[in-house]
Amino acid sequence: MTSQTTADLLATQSNDSSFENVWDEIVYRGLVHVSTDEGALRELLAGPPITFYCGFDPTAPSLHLGNLVQLLLLRRLQLAGHKPLGLVGGSTGLIGDPRPTAERVLKTREQTAEWVDKIRVHVERYLSAAGENGLRVVNNLDWTEPLSAIEFLRDIGKNFRVNTMLKKDAVSARLNSDAGISYTEFSYQILQGLDYRELYRTFDCVLQTGGSDQWGNLTSGTELIRRTEGVTVHAIGTPLITNSDGTKFGKSEGNAVWLDATMTSPYAFYQFWLNQEDTDVIDRLKVFTFLSRAEIDALAVQVAERPFAREAQKRLALEVTSLVHGTDAARAAIDASAALFGQGDLTVLPGDVLEAAIAELPHADVDGTTTVSQALVATGLVASLGAARRAAAEGGVYVNNERVSDDSVTVASLALGGKHAVLRRGKKTLAGVTVAS
The missing domain is CATH 3.10.290.10 (RNA-binding S4 domain)
Structure with missing residues (x-):
């Protein structure tokens, strides 16, 4: 992180005034892959401020590219006047959501608690804590740990149907694999449903966001609230960010792009965005930057007419690296790129920047x-x-x-x-x- 403060960062951000409704903007930006009732959501987001949330499990000491999609969606909803809750999974992080291929290795309580603190810092960087719709960070360990096993099974588990749970994509994939699935991971969707209900009861939270691969977990909460509270709440599943061959970026795939500078250096981070394909770069600009529709349209013309100049990629790399690591780190990455190819002085690069560049x-x-x-x-x-x-x-x-x-x-x-x-x-x-x- 550079000298750029969170307040400096947030002060530069705004939604695009050319859109009538924040729903229209997030749809334009490709942030809605799947959702509950679209018409109801559009009306809801155009009305008085609502409370919404996204959960972040501490399954690593840093958030990554997929989590950044969620953080930016939360920020856009906050800029529209709505109230964000950032949930750090002190309890769900001890369990781990089911991966399609194999059981997760459980972390110790101490490791999970340490990573909760790191994830909290990430979340707080991207959302404003000021004003009536300032960010509130919550930890699901606070309401899960006091529950006895009997209370959990009677009061929560009674509302879930096993045949429905078996149909969830991640569970179904594991049941059809050699690895199978443990009862621990099978129960994850119940815990996530409990989270949504707790936030509904405590904060009147009526919208949850998450990756589209988590859709089964998202809807476990909407269903639990419908059954026990008799009301309809909503969910939005964002698209997965994939590389040119369709492979997801993430820690499970071993190709995660981390937000922590010690895990993915600002130089490597900059190069990742600079190397985006022409076919992907405009979509990336929509998702990961606060550039207006008019600015993105102008860059799309550049891609079509002068692809060799890579103006869109350069702007993307500058914007996202500045967002995550600060403008100083972004400029240092640009200087390093130029110097490596003989267009700058290698001797003036900071030692850590030079080492990161050489490592790539x-x-x-x-x-x-x-x-x-x-x-x-x-x-x-x-x-x-x-x-x-x-x-x-x-x-x-x-x-x-x-x-x-x-x-x-x-x-x-x-x-x-x-x-x-x-x-x-x-x-x-x-x-x-x-x-x-």
């Missing part, structure tokens, strides 16, 4: 005796020492943006701080080298 390149660890030729081979920039010598003789080898014609010099003698070096062959082929101390 094909990389080799070498010792103090390794020559430039050997490093080129070790990093895969050339296939052989002979090819390395020819590339250097032809003027196509650079170390830290300085042309190297003598390939027999050691990398250590050219490394920044005697430790890091960026090797470049030609204009665009890069690799990183770290010299062992």
Whole structure:
């Protein structure tokens, strides 16, 4: 995080005034994949302030890209005057929602409590605590832990039908797998339903948001409230963010893009957005930025007419990196990108930014005796020492943006701080080298 404060960040944000209703804007931005009654939701969100919530389980020490979708949806609803509740799952985090493939490894109470505190900080960064519709953070351990097993089964479990629970996508997938599903994870949807009812009773909460893959858990709450309270409440399921081959981004898939700078560096985060495909970038701008419809339409024209300029990707990367890590970190990432390709000075980059940039390149660890030729081979920039010598003789080898014609010099003698070096062959082929101390 940089010197940019949460107040600074939130002060720059607004909904697009060209939309009559916040419902229309979130639909335009592709934030509604599935929902309860659309007409009722549109009317509800156009009326007096309502209370709404989203839950975040502490199954890791950081939130990730999918959670950012929820946080931005919550922020848009808050900007429209509605009242957000951010739920951190001190109890559901001890259980874990069922994954489609395998049982989760349960975390200790101490680990879960530590991660609850980290998740709370993330949630508080993206939503304002000021005013009558300021953020309120709640922990479901507060109302779940006092329940006895008998109370849970009689008062809550009695309202759920096993045949309905079995039809939920995650449960069905696990039942048809070799792993099966434990009673613990099978019960997760009951706990989430209990959360919604508790928030309805305490805060008059009438809307829950979550990922569309959680739809079964979302509707467990709407059904419990209908059965026990006799009222209709609502849910919105957002689309899953996938890469170009349709694979979901997330910790379960091993390709999570984390919001914590120690887990995904601001440089790597910036590069992720910069590398979005032309076919995806406009949708990403709609979901992840506060740019207006007019600004996004103008960038769509740029994509169509001048795709090689990648203006939309550059703006996307700047906006989202600034949102998550601050403007200083975003500018440092831009400077690092330019410097790596010879359009800036590597020596002025902060050490952590340089290390993060090098970590994203094909990389080799070498010792103090390794020559430039050997490093080129070790990093895969050339296939052989002979090819390395020819590339250097032809003027196509650079170390830290300085042309190297003598390939027999050691990398250590050219490394920044005697430790890091960026090797470049030609204009665009890069690799990183770290010299062992």
